[in-house]
Amino acid sequence: MSDELLVSTRKGLFTVAREGRGWEIAKVDFLADNVTLALSDKRSGRKYAALDHGHFGVKVHRSTADGWEEIATPAYPEKPEGLEENDMWGRPLPWSTVRIWALVAGGADEPGVLWCGTLPGGLFRSKDDGQSWQFVRSLWDHPLRKMWAGGGADLPGIHSILVDPRNSKQVSIAVSTGGIWHTGDAGETWTQRGHGMRAEYMPPEQVSEPNAQDVHCLAQCRAAPHRMWVQHHNGIFVSSDEGHNFTELTDVKPSAFGFAVVVHPREPDTAWFVPEIKDEKRIPVDGKLVVTRTRDGGKTFQTLTKGLPQSHAYDVVYRHALAIDESGDRLAMGSTTGGLWVSEDQGESWACVSHTLPPVYAVQFG
Amino acid sequence: MARVVFTPNIQRHVACPEAEAPGATVREVLDAVFAANPQARSYVLDDQAALRRHMTIFIDGVMISDRKDLGDAVGDRSTIYVFQALSGG
Numbered sequence: 001m002s003d004e005l006l007v008s009t010r011k012g013l014f015t016v017a018r019e020g021r022g023w024e025i026a027k028v029d030f031l032a033d034n035v036t037l038a039l040s041d042k043r044s045g046r047k048y049a050a051l052d053h054g055h056f057g058v059k060v061h062r063s064t065a066d067g068w069e070e071i072a073t074p075a076y077p078e079k080p081e082g083l084e085e086n087d088m089w090g091r092p093l094p095w096s097t098v099r100i101w102a103l104v105a106g107g108a109d110e111p112g113v114l115w116c117g118t119l120p121g122g123l124f125r126s127k128d129d130g131q132s133w134q135f136v137r138s139l140w141d142h143p144l145r146k147m148w149a150g151g152g153a154d155l156p157g158i159h160s161i162l163v164d165p166r167n168s169k170q171v172s173i174a175v176s177t178g179g180i181w182h183t184g185d186a187g188e189t190w191t192q193r194g195h196g197m198r199a200e201y202m203p204p205e206q207v208s209e210p211n212a213q214d215v216h217c218l219a220q221c222r223a224a225p226h227r228m229w230v231q232h233h234n235g236i237f238v239s240s241d242e243g244h245n246f247t248e249l250t251d252v253k254p255s256a257f258g259f260a261v262v263v264h265p266r267e268p269d270t271a272w273f274v275p276e277i278k279d280e281k282r283i284p285v286d287g288k289l290v291v292t293r294t295r296d297g298g299k300t301f302q303t304l305t306k307g308l309p310q311s312h313a314y315d316v317v318y319r320h321a322l323a324i325d326e327s328g329d330r331l332a333m334g335s336t337t338g339g340l341w342v343s344e345d346q347g348e349s350w351a352c353v354s355h356t357l358p359p360v361y362a363v364q365f366g
Numbered sequence: 367m368a369r370v371v372f373t374p375n376i377q378r379h380v381a382c383p384e385a386e387a388p389g390a391t392v393r394e395v396l397d398a399v400f401a402a403n404p405q406a407r408s409y410v411l412d413d414q415a416a417l418r419r420h421m422t423i424f425i426d427g428v429m430i431s432d433r434k435d436l437g438d439a440v441g442d443r444s445t446i447y448v449f450q451a452l453s454g455g
Contacts, residue, residue, distance in 0.1 A: 055420040055450040056379055070405065071378075073398040076413040190382035 002325040004366030006047065007340060008040040011358035013038055013049050015029045015366070016332075021352045022265050023342045029068065031062075037320060038361035040366040041114070041129075042106045046365070048114075058097050062130055062134065071098060072114050074124035074133040088149045093120055101157040107168025117158025117173060121148050125187055131347060136187045144178075144192065144211050151176035151214040151233065152319070159319055160218035164225050172228070172243055174218035179210040180230075180243050196246040200234045214286060218243070219271065220266040227268030231261040231319070236273060238298050247276040249298040254285040260322035260333070264346075268326065269297035271346055282316055289313040291333070291347050307350035308341065315339050320362035334360025368395045368444045372406075375450055382406050385444075392423060393436035395446060410448055422451040 003018040013035040017026040029035075030051060038056075038153040047063040061068040076095040085093045106113025106125075116124040116133065123136040139145060148348040150154035156178055164170035173192070180194030197213040199206065206212050214233035220243075221227040230237040230246060235256040236271040237246035250256065255275040264270035273292045276282050284290065286310070291304040309315070315335030322333045331343045338357040343348040368389060372382035382403065389395035395434050400407040417433040424430070424447040430438040440446065 053379060055418065056376060057412065057418055059379075059408075073408060079414055094412070094414075148408070208420075 001327045002365035006040055006364045006366055007334055007357065007360060007363040008035040008038045009358040009360050010034055014357065016353055021033035022339050022351060025354065037103050037362045038364060039103045039105065039272060040364055043105060043108060044129060044245050046129060047175050048103060048202050050103055052099060058100055060100070060130060061342045068293045071130045072132050074118060076122055077135055085138040085146065087120070088153055090153065097122070098155060099153065099157065099158045104161045104163065107163050107165070115161045115163070115171065116159055119157035120154055120155035121145060121157060121175065123158055123173065123177065132141055138188055139181065139190050142190055147211050152216070160215070162220045165222050166225060172218065172220065174215040176216065177212060179213040180215060180218060182243065193243045193246060194246060197230065197232055197237050198234050198248060200286060216259045217261045219261045220261045221265065223266040224268035227263070229261045229263050229271045231258050231273055233279065236298070252292065252301050253303065254290065260317050262324040262331065264324065264328040265326055270295045272322065272331060273287040273324055276316060282303035283314045287314065289315050304347045306348060307352065310334055319363055321360050323363045323365055325365040330365065332363045332365065334363045336360065367442065368440045368446055370395060370399050370446045370448065370452065373449045376409055378455055380406050380409050389440055391436060391440055392425065392430055392438050396436065420451050422449050423447065424449065
């Protein structure tokens, strides 16, 4: 059971703690700065914050005994002279860390290992708690990587990284847009997975192409890693074979569109989503913020509303802004309009911590 | 020796005191400055050592033209201003 939340926002990193009966903001770090993502590494007790200073670029800070220190930012290798590589808009693809979009700890058996996914699509691995980063060249040089396109941003990006709890060398990632990729050897080689998803925004012959899929978020059950859940641009998909193949769930009310998904750590059939109307209308249906939950692998969904605003709510919950703790009982979510809610009963009811925070980009239990 | 002055806005994130350094181009001068202050480098230059998109540099009041290779000539008594470009309102 976790009593701490890290909330990354446009104007700082908020630490929210369970104090007595409720959750309260306990600390603010990097106030006024753009904190795009944070990581609490339970192996080392260290915390990490990814900052985007705009003019001055992306930076990574790591917690110390009495504060924070700036550490290495993942950096792309030198772009070969004469190489012409354009993004989908015809502009030169920057070989530069434009945004840190995924930051996760390696397995329990590999202390110090971190993975970092970035825009424009580069993956990095650290073996020393982020003191230095190695560019995963094998993925960057894969011919299909050059087909990745912008989805959630103008540039392609890796937003989900899942380290298999049974074997730390097995890592799955998801790309917007570039589908799902898997390595069984800690990043030496990569294969495309994620068959069975559907990309309506592509021409007919490309709709089923795994590399064209706009996965918004990929989640894996820790106790049953064969089960993966996807919140996709075009709906909700579930896999029972470690992400090789997916089945679409179409009967999802009020909507199957959204960004975030989390799965219960021990119950592979239980997952949560935060729906919005659709691609062209990224707001909650009827102005009511709800969470949808399935307990039977997607056969049925419950719409959970208790404690959530049910009138004129226009909150969007981004892909990293819905979190579940290790117990599977506590969930938290933050919104683009500065709302933060915590549930201690698997989403049945929610308590509002604040509705005046800066736009929330990410929430993680500490 | 050219004089290099950094925007006050950068100082909140990383110390960039005014510096003097030799060099015939912006690249040469900044390489010398960042050799003594390596943490500041990535605040001004991107992964390919080009000037960050929203940064700008003036030499004696004239904006540089070579943002990629930083090949603009610098005089022995030049003052180089490293500023953020106006963006975002």
